[in-house]
Amino acid sequence: MGSCIVCGASTDGRICDTHEEDVAFEFRGRSPNQLTSGRFYRGSVDGFAEFGVFVDIGDNVTGLLHRSEVPGRVESLDWDAGDEVYVQVTGVHDNGNVDLGWSIRQTERDFRGHLVDDPSAESNAELPDEDDSDDAAADPAETDESADATQADADSETETADGGTPVADDANEFEFGEDDDAESAESEPAESEPDEEAPAADAEADDTDETSAEEAPQRVSIADLADHVDERVAVEGEITSARQTSGPTVFELADETGTVDCAAFVEAGVRAYPETDAGDVVRIVGDVERRRGELQVETEDLTVLDGQAADDVSTRMEDALTEEASPNVTELLADDPAVEAIHDDLVDAATAIRRAVVDSRPVIVRHTTTVEGYVAGTAIERALLPLIREKHARSDAEYHYVDRRPLDDAFYTIDDATGDVTDMLEAAERHDEKHPLFVLVGAGSTSESTDAIDLLDMYDVDTVAVDGGYTDEAAGADVLVSPTDAGEDPVNTGALGAQLAAFVNDDVREDLYHLPAVAYWEELPAAYADLADTTDYSRETLENLRDAIALEAFYQSYEDKRELISDLLWGEADDSLITHVSAQFRERLDTELATAEPHLRVRGENGVTFEVLDVDDYTHQYDFPPVDLLLDALHRRNDRADVLVGVSGDELRVRSDDSVDVRAVGGRIAEELPEAGVLTRGARDGRIEFLSGEQAAVVDAVVSGIADQLA
Known part of the structure; x- marks a missing residue:
């Protein structure tokens, strides 16, 4: 005690x-x-x-x-x-x-x-040891003697490595570079030697050179470094990042088999090999050690390669990485004709995502804050995490190389891109991080995203857009995965994202079987229902999962909530967490439905029945559920009307049993009401924006335009 x-x-x-x-x-x-x-x-x-x-x-x-x-x-x-x-x-x-x-x-x-x-x-x-306390240096005389003794011990323990390079003591565990060797040699007084012994010294030097040449280590692949712990090896590859710590400079090196940290020490906190940076092809010689349970190469020498030597390394890496990036299995999770029509696009998208991993580029997943967006985005994240852990030795790699960032809106806007580019450039400047691949889920496939994607293009950033809804050709993502772009009917984006995730990493395929069923609010296709039936999840649990994800998607919408979403989607099937959160969803939704339903205004036009809701006046603003989710629920519950129109300030949204081309309606109204500032946001299933002072005229024009379209 x-x-x-x-x-x-x-x-x-x-x-x-x-x-x-x-x-x-x-x-x-x-x-x-x-x-x-x-x-x-x-x-x-x-x-x-x-x-x-x-x-x-x-x-x-x-x-x-x-x-x-x-x-x-x-x-x-x-x-x-x-x-x-x-x-x-x-x-x-x-x-x-x-x-x-x-x-x-x-x-x-x-x-x-x-x-x-x-x-x-x-x-x-x-209590700290006596040596760690300030009392140990209380007496100035003792301090001087201690310092002298420490220096003498350091001098006596210093050994010379090959070529006469001084080796740091065990406290540092790093070898100093040639500059330190030169300074050390210049600071020591030259010893007087008889002239006749010079030839013997030269002969000894020649023998040393021959021995060093004979002992030059052979190249070892990064994947095989575990078999060479405590051995001196050479590794060749590309520097993917360089970060300065309080001690050594740590270079992350990638070859055709993996990545490893290489620590180079000159002086505490001083950048080693300052001329070397991300993208350089190098050869590193050093000792393989384990640090904090992870492999690391203690760098003795780093040489930047050029000419044929660099080309050989780059070719070797490119061939291996291209093969590695190709999906191993490209079988669909379930038989969906609309998805089968874009099979090759899925392969291209999966290849791009896998290539980012093997290139040590971060993958930024941007998805909508809807159930579909979360299911698709989380499925891709689930597929990526094992690949990243396998590729990178660092225990925190999964936080560096995949980042899921929910979007504020249904589009990838210039505001989103500006924030992403700012973060990207800062990461490149501060951490030598490569530019990421952006995967846009449920967004990035319509003209609203064109300016944002163009901004990424200016920095040579690659983009993949995955969207099961209606798209157009204006956005310009490098890879587009869209059934409607191929002439097919829309597909639930959650189901589409799960299909893509299975291509990215077949090892997590079984983890994805229940996800498409979670993403559907109604009319679950038989193929996805059968797929879910192969799991331990009941239909009731899947519905509870959907409701729980919908609630959590709304709160703290800018956070990815990685661990919480993972606990929901991949916890035990009878997990009380699912029941608890889904019950909150139903309570809040039922309250809002009861508030809104009495205020639905019914009107008819050209044989079509409409219900109109003023969202601002007859809902609790800024609380759950969000407008889109509320309108979806109202439309599912009410069969009194063919079309539901939700009006909120300067925006209008449409829900219909029949297919309504909102973009076409918006274009017609813009011509009819040139002073209303009418803009259509999104593709044919998007929304209409206008000047709030023209709301009544715009609603009348929308009702007339939809009635004509459906007549």
Whole structure:
């Protein structure tokens, strides 16, 4: 037993439960599960991402401080890679991921003490060692003697590697480069040697050169590095990124078999090989080590290749990567003629997505905040995650190389693209990250997205658009997956995205069987119903899943909610989470339906019956459900009218049992009411925008135009 360093109470270790959050801990464990949730730890900034900051806790564990934990924006933090910071551990997942919380205290003096969390000690809350305390340097004379002794020890322990390069001691575990060798040689006084011994020295040097040449390591593929731990090897490939830590510079190297981090050390926090950057083809010689359970090459020498040597590496990589990017299995999940008609487009899209992974390019999935969008986007994410984990050795790679970003609207707009380009350029500047592939789901396939995609094109960014609804040719994505573009009827985008995900990664195919059924609100096609019946999910559970996803898609709409959505879609079939969230969905939807239904205005035109709802006046604005979902539910529940028209401020939406070409109606009204500022947003199933002062005239014109179209 010990006593609390704050209050003196008897406790196991040096801090009581009451004051555990009043001290800062130094972590000396080697595994995330050895951390203690709730404690504040000293760490160092490892790197930045769009979703937060990675912080090293001790020498072996990295956690994520999510952007939602940061006061203000991540970009506003006055932090650089390698900076010492303090964070709170808020949770440790079974997979080793560590969640971090914000600490307003950012210096050691802000805490009431400093303790060591060492799982190998008597307790995980011990006082620092004597050598770690300020008392160790209290006597100036002792400090000078200690410094002299330390320098003498360092000098005596320094060895020479091949060619006379000084080797760092065990604390650094990195070899210094040739510049340090030259400086060291110049700083040492030359020894006086008899002239007659010079030839012998020359002969010895010649022998050393011959030995070094004979011992030049052979090239080893990155996939085989695990068989060469503690061995000196050569690896060849392309630098995909370079990041500077508080110690070494870490180059991520990719060859035709995988990627690996290569650490090059010159001086703490100093950029090694500054002339080398992402995109360079290089040969790296060094020792294969394991750091935090992951393979790493401790770089002894890095050479940028050119000419035939670079061409050979590039050709080898290109051939292998092209083969690797091709889908292994291109069999559809279910028999859907409209999807079968665009089979080759699905293959092209899957190849583009897989190629981004093997090229170490991030994949940004942009999808609508609807059930269809979430099902499709999450299916693609589900397919990508295992491929990324297999490709990249870094434990946090899945957060760097796939990012699902829900859209505010049903289109990919210039506002969306501006934000994406800003993040992309910052990632390239700060982290040498390659430009990503953008996969636009349920968006990016109509003229509203043209300007946004053009902006991406200016930076040579590739795009894939996946949309089961009506599309047009104006958007200009590099790969378009659209049944209507091929002359087929629309397909549920969720079902289409699941089909694509199966092409991207056949290993997760069975995980996708129930997803198309989740994405449908009514009239589930028999092929997808049969597919869902092969799983353990009942029809009731699938409907509950759909409702739960619809609710979660609305709240915190700008967040991907990766873990929560995954828990819903791939948790146990009888999971209480599904029941709990879906019950909230029905309660909120029923309340809003009961509010809106009495205010539906019925009118007829040319034999067609219409119901019109003023959404602004007769619904609770800014609350669940969103307008589109409410109109869908109203249309499904009411059979009094052929067409439902929802009017909200300066927008109008149409729901109909028969196919209505809203774009054609909007074009006609724009000619009839030139002063109404009429614009059609989306394809034939889109919406009509206008000047709010012209609302009554626009509604009358829409009713007349639709009646003529359906007559």
